[in-house]
Amino acid sequence: MTKKLIIIGSGPAGYTAAIYAARANLNPILITGDNAGGQLINTDKIENWPGDHTTISGFELMHRMYIHATKLNTYILNDHVITIDLKRKPFFLITKTKKEYTAHTIIIATGALARYLGLPSEKKFQGRGVSTCAICDGFFHKNKSVAVVGGGNTAIEEALYLSNIANKVYLIHRRNTFRAEKILVKRLYDKINNNQIVLCTNYIISEIIGDTSGVTGVKICSINNINNYKILNISGLFIAIGNIPNSNLFKNQLDMNNGYIKVNYNIHENSTQTSIPGVFAAGDIVDHIYRQAITASASGCMAALDAERYIEKYIS
Template sequence: MADARHTKVLIIGSGPAGYTAAIYASRAMLNPILVQGLQPGGQLTITTEVENWPGDTEVQGPDLMVRMEAHAKAMGAEVIADYISSVDLSKRPFTAQSDSGTVYTCDALILATGAQAKWLGIPTEEKFKGFGVSACATCDGFFYRGKEVVVIGGGNTAVEEALFLTNFASKVTLIHRRDTLRAEKILQDRLFKNPKVDLMWHHSVEEVVGTEAPLGVTGVRARHVETGEITLVPCDGFFVAIGHAPSSELVKDQLDLHHGGYVKVTPGTCNTSIPGVFAAGDLTDHIYRQAVTSAGMGCMAALDAERFLAEQEE
């Protein structure tokens, strides 16, 4: 028989939003349970230097998340290494089924499942994933010491990945379909000044090419978006950095979504379309997508949950 656990507040996800929600819910004496998910610590665990977290001129992403987890535990939150595979929001208490077999029930649910890297969706990208194609420079950059790599994208993610890869690669080519980047100006300045970086404007990647035995990347075919001309760009690694998509699969058929899958909340709150279910962080934020705003929303979600539970008791 599966284990059953009940809690007043269940938090799904363990990035800045989830851990901050756990801290505030613990301080409200709600004894929350936080289930970490597949990537404990969220996207910051695959980020190196974080320079925009207030109070830290520079901090390593994984170190920051270790501190947040420790803070949540110190406040009294129960942090569990498990993965929630399905939820039932049709009635209260809400039910969450985990991979371990444990069934969690809760009076209030805080969703903080974050976002995942987007992919181009071309067949050869899938073929070479893990064999030269990656969406995480901080995970795989070390393997390209002294080699040439290609990054595609034009936002903060792409520029941060490209800059990080210059620590290892002999050359980094950044491919972007426009002639200007969306990244913050300070990041653009660093990129343009780096002698290891080449920029390839007005191009998209059509195909990843490589060897069969062993499986490995040898280059990408880039198409000029205006002329259609194809250029083969030699490389040993190809990094996709075109942004992230919200991890809303758990609730896509149960909660109102908008802007391509982000959970919709009432402006100024973390209230979703179902009373007692709250959403915070990158799962709901299609505008800012910052660690500090995610943490702020985690605080809001916990306070909203506390208020909701108090009203139910009354």
């Protein structure tokens, strides 16, 4: 039997879409993917979720969304979509456990993964000083020393943001020029001239140092001479070397921009619609700018409402 709606992904966007879709009596199926809960489950402390004035962990918040969705009778499938055909109607997909489904509408909420350095010590301290979001975690390093690694817009924006919170911000970049917009580079050098940011160009991170309390420092080596190194005493490392959208499954089927799925093909009626009517996308798979749990949830709500309108108009 063809389902009205299948949601692919179980981060804030996916779960919020499920909650709204279930309340609209669409009887959604949510397929979690291999990374149930999304990136947020790696966040140790969240203090900016509206209504939660006390600290909450990312794992706890995602578990609450899971409970909310299941309470409304969302069918949650702990599986991973390996094949999808969006060229045929109804849409057809196969999961890793070889289950086959057809659906009149699809919401894609597969998110994006932060690009990491690939160091063994990086994973060890993830959520304990290693972060990919200054807005999320910068507050925990108030009046302390932190480091940012990267040379694009995101890295400089993170360093500028942290300079208003931390006592000292090191910006580590493997080159001596930046890919970022000129206006951001100018702001960066204004902060450097005011001794708010310390620039470490032509350096790479070779090791993240820490103990049971979390990150305590980083070892950075010159790209020209690995024996030329420094130890920076810091409490937090913010990695800003890009994100990898989880969109490989949809290549050659949906319009994309650098791997992010394009939406707003019918902005007056369905603003989360992709290049294929009936296929909607929400969360970090479409957003490379804000990348916040709350904006992902908001777009998940929008996608569910868009799917509901589409079904009422074309399927019912």
